[in-house]
Amino acid sequence: MGLExxxxxxxxxxxxxxxxxxSNNIPFEFKHVELFKDSVLGKKPAAGSGAEQPRAGPSNSxxxxxxxxxxxxxxxxxxxFTLAECTAILLYLSxxxxxxxxxxxxxxxxxxQVDEYLSWHHAxxxxxxxxxxxxxxxxxxxxxQPLPSEKLQExxxxxxxSLKQFEERFLQDKAFIIGSEISLADLVAIVELMQASFCVxxxxxxxxxxxxxxxxxxxxxxxxFSLYLYLQPxxxxxDIFEDRPRLKEWRRRxxxxxxxxxxxxxxxxxxxxxxxxxxxxxxxxxxxxxxxLMKMLK
Amino acid sequence: MGLExxxxxxxxxxxxxxxxxxSNNIPFEFKRVELMKGQHRTEEFRxxxxxxxxxxxxxxxFTLAESIAILLYLAxxxxxxxxxxxxxxxxxxRVDEYLSWQHVxxxxxxxxxxxxxVLLPLLTGQPLSPKKLEGxxxxxxxVLKQFEEKFLQDKxxIAGSEVSLADLVALVELMQxxxxxxxxxxxxxxxxxxxxxxxxxxxxQLFQEAHEGILNIQTLTADKIAPELLEHFKHQLLKQASQx
Numbered sequence: 051m052g053l054e055x056x057x058x059x060x061x062x063x064x065x066x067x068x069x070x071x072x073s074n075n076i077p078f079e080f081k082h083v084e085l086f087k088d089s090v091l092g093k094k095p096a097a098g099s100g101a102e103q104p105r106a107g108p109s110n111s112x113x114x115x116x117x118x119x120x121x122x123x124x125x126x127x128x129x130x131f132t133l134a135e136c137t138a139i140l141l142y143l144s145x146x147x148x149x150x151x152x153x154x155x156x157x158x159x160x161x162x163q164v165d166e167y168l169s170w171h172h173a174x175x176x177x178x179x180x181x182x183x184x185x186x187x188x189x190x191x192x193x194x195q196p197l198p199s200e201k202l203q204e205x206x207x208x209x210x211x212s213l214k215q216f217e218e219r220f221l222q223d224k225a226f227i228i229g230s231e232i233s234l235a236d237l238v239a240i241v242e243l244m245q246a247s248f249c250v251x252x253x254x255x256x257x258x259x260x261x262x263x264x265x266x267x268x269x270x271x272x273x274x275f276s277l278y279l280y281l282q283p284x285x286x287x288x289d290i291f292e293d294r295p296r297l298k299e300w301r302r303r304x305x306x307x308x309x310x311x312x313x314x315x316x317x318x319x320x321x322x323x324x325x326x327x328x329x330x331x332x333x334x335x336x337x338x339x340x341x342x343l344m345k346m347l348k
Numbered sequence: 349m350g351l352e353x354x355x356x357x358x359x360x361x362x363x364x365x366x367x368x369x370x371s372n373n374i375p376f377e378f379k380r381v382e383l384m385k386g387q388h389r390t391e392e393f394r395x396x397x398x399x400x401x402x403x404x405x406x407x408x409x410f411t412l413a414e415s416i417a418i419l420l421y422l423a424x425x426x427x428x429x430x431x432x433x434x435x436x437x438x439x440x441x442r443v444d445e446y447l448s449w450q451h452v453x454x455x456x457x458x459x460x461x462x463x464x465x466v467l468l469p470l471l472t473g474q475p476l477s478p479k480k481l482e483g484x485x486x487x488x489x490x491v492l493k494q495f496e497e498k499f500l501q502d503k504x505x506i507a508g509s510e511v512s513l514a515d516l517v518a519l520v521e522l523m524q525x526x527x528x529x530x531x532x533x534x535x536x537x538x539x540x541x542x543x544x545x546x547x548x549x550x551x552x553q554l555f556q557e558a559h560e561g562i563l564n565i566q567t568l569t570a571d572k573i574a575p576e577l578l579e580h581f582k583h584q585l586l587k588q589a590s591q592x
Contacts, residue, residue: 133441135449138445138448139447159410161420165421166415170399170413170449173451173452191555215398
C-alpha cells in the first residue's frame with residue numbers, strides 16, 4: 051500500500067496538496083472524502099415528500115477519521131505513518147519526493163520567506179476570506195434578510211486589509227513570493243483566494259428551479275456544511291482580482307507554473323458550487339437554519 | 349551589525365524566540381519593543397516589520413517576521429542540535445504538524461482567554477462577565493484535550509523522546525492563560541509533567557526569567573498603557589475577542 055491522500059477538493063488546503071502532488075508526479079492514491087456526507091445521511095427528507103433517503107455511497111470519511119484523530123481533511127497515510135495539517139503534508143511530500151528546489155528553497159533566506167508566509171496565512175487570509183462568503187451570500191439566502199451594511203463593510207475591510215498586507219509584505223514587486231520562481235507559499239495563497247475570483251449573482255429573485263425535496267435538502271446541507279467547513283470567499287461583485295492588477299498577474303503566473311489544466315481541474319467543484327445558490331430553498335429548511343446562521347453572523 | 353531580535357516578552361512567540369536563542373547561545377542584540385507603549389507602531393519599527401508586529405528579526409539587511417519562520421531560520425543558520433527540528437522525516441513532520449495546528453487552536457484559544465480575562469476589562473473598564481469567561485475557558489479546555497490526545501499522547505515530548513520547537517512553542521502559549529490566572533496545569537498531571545521536562549530542557553532559570561513579566565501581568569493597570577493606544581487596542585481586541 052503506497053501513499054494515500056485523504057482529500058475533499060472543496061477544501062482549500064486539500065487543493066494545494068492535490069495540485070502539488072499532481073504537478074510533481076508524486077504517485078498517490080486519492081481517497082476522496084466528503085466530510086459532510088455522513089452528516090447528511092440519516093437525516094429525514096422534508097415531511098410528506100414520501101421520497102427515499104439518499105443512498106449511502108462508499109465514503110472514505112471513516113478512513114479519514116482513523117487517519118486523522120482530528121477528523122479533518124487533508125490527511126496523509128504513508129504505511130503506518132499518518133499526518134494532518136496542510137503545511138506539514140506539503141513539506142513532508144517535498145522532502146520525501148525530492149521535489150525541485152524552488153518549492154521550498156534550500157537558500158535559508160528564501161526558505162524563511164516561505165515559512166513566513168505559511169505561518170502568517172493562518173490568522174490572516176485564511177481567517178478573513180471565508181467570512182465574505184457567509185456575509186454576502188449564504189446568510190441573506192437562508193434568512194431572507196438583507197445584511198446590515200456595516201457588518202458587510204467590516205468583513206470586506208478585514209479581507210481587504212489582509213490582501214493589502216499580502217501585496218505589501220509578501221508579493222511586493224516580485225513575480226512570486228520568494229522572487230522569480232513559484233514556491234509552496236504561492237500555492238497555499240492562491241487556493242484561498244480563488245473563490246473570490248468569480249461572482250455570485252444577486253439573490254433577490256432566485257431562480258425558480260425546483261428539485262425534489264430530498265435533493266434540495268441534500269444540496270442545501272451540502273452547501274451549508276461544505277461552506278461552513280471550507281469557507282470560501284465568494285462575492286457579489288467582489289472579484290478580488292478585478293481591482294488588483296498585481297494580484298491578477300501573479301495568479302496567472304501561478305496557474306502557468308502548475309499547469310492551467312491541473313489548476314482548473316482542481317477547482318472544478320468549487321467553481322460549480324455557485325450554481326447551487328440559485329436553487330429555491332425549502333421554506334422549512336430556511337426556517338430551521340435561519341437562527342443557526344444568525345448566530346454565526348454575530 | 350549582528351543579529352537583532354525585536355521582542356516584547358509579554359508576547360508568547362517572543363518568549364519562544366528568546367528562550368530558543370539564549371538556550372542555544374545564539375548571539376543577538378535584544379531590541380525591546382514595548383507593546384503597551386505603542387513602540388510597535390512607530391515608523392522606525394515599521395522599517396523592520398511592515399506588519400508592525402513582534403517578534404521580528406533583522407540580520408544585516410534581511411528582515412523576517414513570524415516566530416515560526418524566525419525559529420526555523422535560527423535553527424538552520426546556527427546549526428542547533430538536531431532534536432530541535434529533527435532531520436528524521438517523520439519526526440520533523442510531527443513538529444511541522446503541531447506548529448501548523450497551534451495557530452488557531454492552542455495559540456488562538458489561549459490568547460482569547462488572556463484578552464477576555466485581562467486586557468479587555470482593563471481597557472474598557474467594564475467588568476468581566478462570568479458567562480463569557482466560562483465560554484472562553486471551555487474553548488481552551490477543548491483544545492487542551494486535543495493537545496494531550498493527539499500531539500503529546502504518552503510520549504515525553506511531542507516529537508518523541510527529545511524536546512523540539514513544537515514543545516517550546518506550545519509551552520510559552522500555555523503560560524499566557526496561566527498569567528491570566530487560569531492554572532490549567534493544576535488538574536492535568538500529564539501536562540504538568542511535560543511542562544517540567546520542557547523547562548528542564550531549556551533551563552529552568554532562563555524559562556522563569558522569560559516569564560517574569562507575564563506572570564505578573566495582573567498588576568498591569570490602565571495608566572501604564574500609552575493613552576493614544578487605548579482606543580486602538582480596545583477596538584482591535586474587541587474584534588479579536590469576537591472571532592474564532
